[in-house]
Amino acid sequence: MGRGREGAGRGRPSRPVLSAGLIAREALAMIDTEGADAFSLPRLAGRLGVKAASLYNHLDGRAAVIESVRRLVVEEIDVSVFAVLPWPDALAAWARSYRDAFARHPHAIDLLVTTTIGSPAMLAMYESVVEALARGGWPPGRLVTVLTSVESFVLGSALDLVAPPPMIDPSGRAPRVPALAAALHAAPEHDKAARAEQAFASGLQALVRGLVAQLAEVRTSDAAGRQPG
Amino acid sequence: MGRGREGAGRGRPSRPVLSAGLIAREALAMIDTEGADAFSLPRLAGRLGVKAASLYNHLDGRAAVIESVRRLVVEEIDVSVFAVLPWPDALAAWARSYRDAFARHPHAIDLLVTTTIGSPAMLAMYESVVEALARGGWPPGRLVTVLTSVESFVLGSALDLVAPPPMIDPSGRAPRVPALAAALHAAPEHDKAARAEQAFASGLQALVRGLVAQLAEVRTSDAAGRQPG
Numbered sequence: 001m002g003r004g005r006e007g008a009g010r011g012r013p014s015r016p017v018l019s020a021g022l023i024a025r026e027a028l029a030m031i032d033t034e035g036a037d038a039f040s041l042p043r044l045a046g047r048l049g050v051k052a053a054s055l056y057n058h059l060d061g062r063a064a065v066i067e068s069v070r071r072l073v074v075e076e077i078d079v080s081v082f083a084v085l086p087w088p089d090a091l092a093a094w095a096r097s098y099r100d101a102f103a104r105h106p107h108a109i110d111l112l113v114t115t116t117i118g119s120p121a122m123l124a125m126y127e128s129v130v131e132a133l134a135r136g137g138w139p140p141g142r143l144v145t146v147l148t149s150v151e152s153f154v155l156g157s158a159l160d161l162v163a164p165p166p167m168i169d170p171s172g173r174a175p176r177v178p179a180l181a182a183a184l185h186a187a188p189e190h191d192k193a194a195r196a197e198q199a200f201a202s203g204l205q206a207l208v209r210g211l212v213a214q215l216a217e218v219r220t221s222d223a224a225g226r227q228p229g
Numbered sequence: 230m231g232r233g234r235e236g237a238g239r240g241r242p243s244r245p246v247l248s249a250g251l252i253a254r255e256a257l258a259m260i261d262t263e264g265a266d267a268f269s270l271p272r273l274a275g276r277l278g279v280k281a282a283s284l285y286n287h288l289d290g291r292a293a294v295i296e297s298v299r300r301l302v303v304e305e306i307d308v309s310v311f312a313v314l315p316w317p318d319a320l321a322a323w324a325r326s327y328r329d330a331f332a333r334h335p336h337a338i339d340l341l342v343t344t345t346i347g348s349p350a351m352l353a354m355y356e357s358v359v360e361a362l363a364r365g366g367w368p369p370g371r372l373v374t375v376l377t378s379v380e381s382f383v384l385g386s387a388l389d390l391v392a393p394p395p396m397i398d399p400s401g402r403a404p405r406v407p408a409l410a411a412a413l414h415a416a417p418e419h420d421k422a423a424r425a426e427q428a429f430a431s432g433l434q435a436l437v438r439g440l441v442a443q444l445a446e447v448r449t450s451d452a453a454g455r456q457p458g
Contacts, residue, residue, distance in 0.1 A: 148428035
């Protein structure tokens with residue numbers, strides 16, 4: 001029987017063929033809309049209109065599905081910059097891309113940061129960062145430190161972006177915090193997202209700038225250490 | 230009947246007198262041990278051995294109890310430094326103290342960062358920071374930006390401290406991420422807490438250093454702007 005004879009699925013919902021990629025995308029969509037806590041394989045199967053057992057034909061259980069979701073999010077983070085830009089610019093571009101991925105998938109943050117054994121997708125990303133820092137001249141013992149400090153800033157900034165804006169209760173509290181009230185009033189951005197963006201951009205610039213200064217010192221002291229005593 | 234006649238509560242558990250302070254301390258202890266999600270007034274009352282209604286004689290409902298917990302945590306954060314140190318040193322000392330408070334009360338992080346109307350305790354802390362930055366010469370429109378960027382780094386670092394350590398699956402994944410494996414091996418600190426501390430200290434130093442450089446630029450361009458055209 002030819003496909004043409006049946007028509008294009010007339011009378012039954014047309015459904016894409018189940019695959020590991022489709023499962024991962026649906027799992028991420030589910031986490032994006034319902035939160036990481038709501039995620040379960042039976043509910044994911046329900047969204048896909050299949051039996052939970054069918055998922056196992058493509059991905060080996062919950063941990064594998066979660067890892068495939070991590071991979072999707074990590075794929076949105078640009079590590080290609082490390083191959084083409086000097087480390088300070090690449091680090092800044094990576095941090096921005098990392099934070100933007102978090103911002104698009106705030107509920108996935110928990111999945112990315114709470115992993116007992118390193119996720120292969122995350123490890124591959126770290127590998128790119130560490131490699132570039134080493135090429136940039138950072139000593140081996142400082143690589144994880146630099147990576148972690150920038151990642152902490154990215155993570156905190158992503159949380160700032162999704163947190164409710166700091167508001168001063170209008171019912172008479174402003175007089176108690178006059179400097180803060182004036183500062184909030186003087187801030188050029190009044191929209192929460194624009195303020196978060198400003199804080200991220202400015203803090204990232206400061207952080208990377210400080211790291212450049214730190215590396216220059218490390219190298220100077222290394223050079224001094226190599227002088228004949 | 231005099232107190233002496235009754236003895237020191239012999240035959241019944243001796244229990245401190247219920248007060249707003251006691252309720253707040255017990256609520257924080259409960260959140261520290263059981264997590265923020267487990268917190269409820271009936272369970273808090275149970276821990277204190279009183280009826281939930283008794284709590285209302287001291288604190289006006291759940292929001293008031295939560296605010297009293299926030300106040301306890303914020304009281305552990307040292308803002309006195311802003312009165313005695315130059316702003317870069319004060320900012321660094323405050324950030325460290327803030328992160329240490331988070332580290333002692335990781336489950337309280339959610340309470341501190343997810344507040345729709347500014348918590349009075351948090352607002353008072355922000356007031357100290359913003360005031361000191363303004364005295365240090367930061368223009369009014371940049372105060373909230375600087376505050377937020379440092380707070381994001383503190384928050385991300387606190388999460389890094391409580392997150393599981395990044396581990397490379399020993400079963401054969403190290404060869405795929407050789408630079409990362411070497412960097413982890415070369416890091417002087419092998420204990421998770423020591424590594425988190427190193428990343429925090431180093432990143433904080435870089436961030437504050439970058440902010441000092443940013444402020445110098447802002448002042449230079451301000452001064453240039455004031456030159457007669």
